[in-house]
Amino acid sequence: MTTDISRLVIAIDGPAGSGKSTIASQVAEKINGRKLDTGAIYRSFALYAASLGITDYENTDWNDVVKGFHLEFKTGGEIILNGRSITDEIRTPDNASAASRIAVIPQVRAALMDIQRTLALPGPTVCEGRDMGSVVFPDAPWKFFLTATPEVRARRRFLELSEKGSSVTYEEVLEQQIERDKRDSERDVAPLKPTSDAEIIDSSIMSIPAVVSLILSKLKINN
Ligand code: DC
Secondary structure, three states: OOOOHHHOEEEEEOOOOOOHHHHHHHHHHHOOOEEEEHHHHHHHHHHHHHHOOOOOOOOOOHHHHHOOOOEEEOOOOOEEEOOEEOOOHHHOHHHHHHHHHHOOOHHHHHHHHHHHHHHOOOOOEEEEEOOHHHHHOOOOOEEEEEEOOHHHHHHHHHHHHHHOOOOOOHHHHHHHHHHHHHHHHHOOOOOOOOOOOOEEEEOOOOOHHHHHHHHHHHOOOOO
């Protein structure tokens, strides 16, 4: 039987620094598919809210705000928000923290859901985030949950940020990450946690190529 791959979603969830982004990119490349980085959507939305001067997240009409939010992912990885390139700007630790804070608001999550589902088409698309397998694509035929120890994850993020010239210390990265993990996994709506049908992979004890191979071995797509 041939599967209609144009609608297929491969869900990869996990905490910050678990290797989701690199692994999702490599899997997408191997299957001639695309990657959807949903963390980038939350990060872009947080940046957009900041540009509008919104600080009181609780008392904002988010349905109204989202109407002016137009995001585009270019093939080379560039992210365009309302005509402006924000690719690097969304990656700062402060914006990551703002994204995590805005992501607890149920109205924001609901508003961004349609955008994520639309951007995932056409497939096959490797969608990475926190609630891909649980909420956004609950029918995804493949679900993976990546983990790694907090120290390994913080070390990866620290190296990534240092390479980009950031002066942030490892201790600061670890502290912000612990705070973000706690918020992302304890929120009421769509908390970060593996679904019962997800394959859990610990990337602190496996290399990136080994994780990619493991995921590819589970995908049986008839192209
Ligand atoms: O994957 P990331 O670190 O770029 O994500 C930034 C924040 O966005 C994360 O701390 C929580 C939020 N997020 C979310 O709530 N749901 C997603 N599917 C993806 C990200």
